[in-house]
Amino acid sequence: MARVNNWQIGRDMSYWYPESRPKRQFAAIFDTNKCIACQTCTLACKTTWTSGVGQEYMLWNNVETKPYGFYPLGWDVKLLAELGAQQWKGDVYTGRTVFEAARPGERALGWRPEEYDYAHPNVGEDDCAGSIEKGAAFVEQHMAWFFYLARICNHCTYPACLASCPRGSIYKRPEDGIVVVDQGRCRGYQECVKACPYKKVFFNPMTGTSEKCIACFPKIEQEQQPQCFVNCIGKIRMAGFISRPEDANPDNPIDYLVHVRKIAKPLFPQLGLEPNVYYIPPIHVPTHFTRQMFGPGIEKAIAEYRNADKDLAGLLALFGSSESIMHRWRREGDVVMGLKEDGTEIVRVPLKEPVHERVAYDASLKVQRTNCP
Amino acid sequence: MQLDSRHFSVFLALLLAACSQGGTVAAPPTEIAIQPCAGTLPADPLDPRWQAVAPFPAPLILQDMVEPRLLETSTREVRVRTLSDGARVAFHLEWDDATKEDLPMPASFVDACAVQLPAKTAPDVPAPQMGEPGRAVEIVLWRASWQAVVDGRPDTLQAIHPNATTDHYPFDAASLPEGSDARRAMQLRYSPARALGNDLAGPRETPVQDLLAEGPGTLAPASAHTSTGKGVRTANGWSVVLVRAMPPGLAPGARTQVAFAVWQGAHEETGARKMRTGWMPLFLEVKP
Ligand code: SF4
Ligand code: SF4
Numbered sequence: 001m002a003r004v005n006n007w008q009i010g011r012d013m014s015y016w017y018p019e020s021r022p023k024r025q026f027a028a029i030f031d032t033n034k035c036i037a038c039q040t041c042t043l044a045c046k047t048t049w050t051s052g053v054g055q056e057y058m059l060w061n062n063v064e065t066k067p068y069g070f071y072p073l074g075w076d077v078k079l080l081a082e083l084g085a086q087q088w089k090g091d092v093y094t095g096r097t098v099f100e101a102a103r104p105g106e107r108a109l110g111w112r113p114e115e116y117d118y119a120h121p122n123v124g125e126d127d128c129a130g131s132i133e134k135g136a137a138f139v140e141q142h143m144a145w146f147f148y149l150a151r152i153c154n155h156c157t158y159p160a161c162l163a164s165c166p167r168g169s170i171y172k173r174p175e176d177g178i179v180v181v182d183q184g185r186c187r188g189y190q191e192c193v194k195a196c197p198y199k200k201v202f203f204n205p206m207t208g209t210s211e212k213c214i215a216c217f218p219k220i221e222q223e224q225q226p227q228c229f230v231n232c233i234g235k236i237r238m239a240g241f242i243s244r245p246e247d248a249n250p251d252n253p254i255d256y257l258v259h260v261r262k263i264a265k266p267l268f269p270q271l272g273l274e275p276n277v278y279y280i281p282p283i284h285v286p287t288h289f290t291r292q293m294f295g296p297g298i299e300k301a302i303a304e305y306r307n308a309d310k311d312l313a314g315l316l317a318l319f320g321s322s323e324s325i326m327h328r329w330r331r332e333g334d335v336v337m338g339l340k341e342d343g344t345e346i347v348r349v350p351l352k353e354p355v356h357e358r359v360a361y362d363a364s365l366k367v368q369r370t371n372c373p
Numbered sequence: 374m375q376l377d378s379r380h381f382s383v384f385l386a387l388l389l390a391a392c393s394q395g396g397t398v399a400a401p402p403t404e405i406a407i408q409p410c411a412g413t414l415p416a417d418p419l420d421p422r423w424q425a426v427a428p429f430p431a432p433l434i435l436q437d438m439v440e441p442r443l444l445e446t447s448t449r450e451v452r453v454r455t456l457s458d459g460a461r462v463a464f465h466l467e468w469d470d471a472t473k474e475d476l477p478m479p480a481s482f483v484d485a486c487a488v489q490l491p492a493k494t495a496p497d498v499p500a501p502q503m504g505e506p507g508r509a510v511e512i513v514l515w516r517a518s519w520q521a522v523v524d525g526r527p528d529t530l531q532a533i534h535p536n537a538t539t540d541h542y543p544f545d546a547a548s549l550p551e552g553s554d555a556r557r558a559m560q561l562r563y564s565p566a567r568a569l570g571n572d573l574a575g576p577r578e579t580p581v582q583d584l585l586a587e588g589p590g591t592l593a594p595a596s597a598h599t600s601t602g603k604g605v606r607t608a609n610g611w612s613v614v615l616v617r618a619m620p621p622g623l624a625p626g627a628r629t630q631v632a633f634a635v636w637q638g639a640h641e642e643t644g645a646r647k648m649r650t651g652w653m654p655l656f657l658e659v660k661p
Binding site: 047049050051052053054055056104105106107112113114115118164166167168183184185186187188189190191193202203204205206207208209211 | 437439440441442443444476477478479480481482518528529530533537539542543560562563564565566567568569570571573574575589590591592641643644645646
């Protein structure tokens, strides 16, 4: 085991390999408040990558309803139970990561979902947390809560899948930090399936190898965002590259939201993988739940989001506005721009969409018209 | 190789057990003798000629040297018989395993066994744990899942999930005629391991694979696949024959080393999680 630095938990930790960061790290931001669980992302991924024999049950992208939805069944609660109660002291995690809590003879603490655990994605999970009192009526605030959690592989800085593979069949691309399974080298031991806490590696029973999300790297190589990003109906996603906190560049949309405004948080940072998909936490969910899921700083993140200034609102308006990766961004008055790495403009979006009103009844054609906001 | 204390105590226990037999019972054999075989080698594990060969009981130990380690003993012993026609050597392995596991699935593993020999026959053998850099070992691996396919299980999803139905695969499109290159290309597009020629990924014509290794984690297919094999389920386990080329340089009366490994799928054994032996002397008997 080597000692490496994990900024998300505010300390050094043990990892199987020494610290070796890629030239640049693929990262993403998902705004949970905007997801409508339409599953367009899931299908965009499925049709692009996993329509083969043996891939039927695989969802490299899935959207589940928290707190009762899981794919595979119990993926997070099972591991949290195995890890046991752990502590944060401020921004420093004092508990054990999955690498530090590994069982004897293994490289990471994990468990293997069985076939059945994948069998019923999304079935019966759209339930509120808590019951509604008899006679209650919806007035203003939600009395109970749930939210949609869209998930892909986190292309972790310290991937447990990669650490656990005894053959070195999994590698992190030095050019963009995307984590891939070498399909020519994998021998299907499923150690990665067991070790990935997010359960984002899947065993293909027809080829006998394990497969996972590749962040649509052929698109990334062409400066385009992955399929699940560009097809997102709710425009909740933005893909780009993240710097370490000390190198944060406010012109980089990902750095700005994660490091400068600190409104986007990693998923279960306490597990120690430094995952690179960041979530803007749901604003109506009790923070005792979101704190466990996204780490410290949740209250501040929600307050910032609720009181978004023009910069924040502007940058959020860029989400889903272009297929191209926006390495830089800039706001000028009420217009926000997404830019290429060299500063060339890709897209410009108004902070406020103009409102067009049509008369309800078109007398010339004799038709009623509906206005949608 | 270092002899750690646990392995030393196993060795000591075996030694004491051997000594306590006194002079009344013949001492157990200390090496595996390859016996000459007139005519073709028996490729079927149930061939009665195997019963004429005395089995060598090879005790299996845990693979607990490299991660992921196996920490709970499963198969305790593999019974080994060997025959040679001069050009090839056949190993007959038999072990107890209460559950037949031959379907690879998420979180479910298959029964398997392997024979390992040093790539070069020399007194100084490489490390028994998969060899070492620059000093390769040759491995012949048999998997129950491959045997099932060779025995006729179709390469279909329904063979794994009998009640599975699928609406549509991209290669089922009407524009791609059945049996056409275009359809095959589309099939491969959604099967990356097969597209890359990973030779454990496709439907297999043989239940064994020839492999080379130069240390843990380095296992790779051999340049040529020349070994053959066949496994059958017995009342309480498996009986498998593996036939490979005679180790080069192993002349009658000479010795090399051999090692064995057994995986029990029901015990979640796969890859390094296995029961195995250390090196055992392998002796080529002189024809009478
Ligand atoms: S989320 Fe899982 S599969 Fe993806 S890089 Fe991290 S450990 Fe590997
Ligand atoms: S496409 Fe977008 S809005 Fe729809 S489920 Fe996926 S992440 Fe949510």
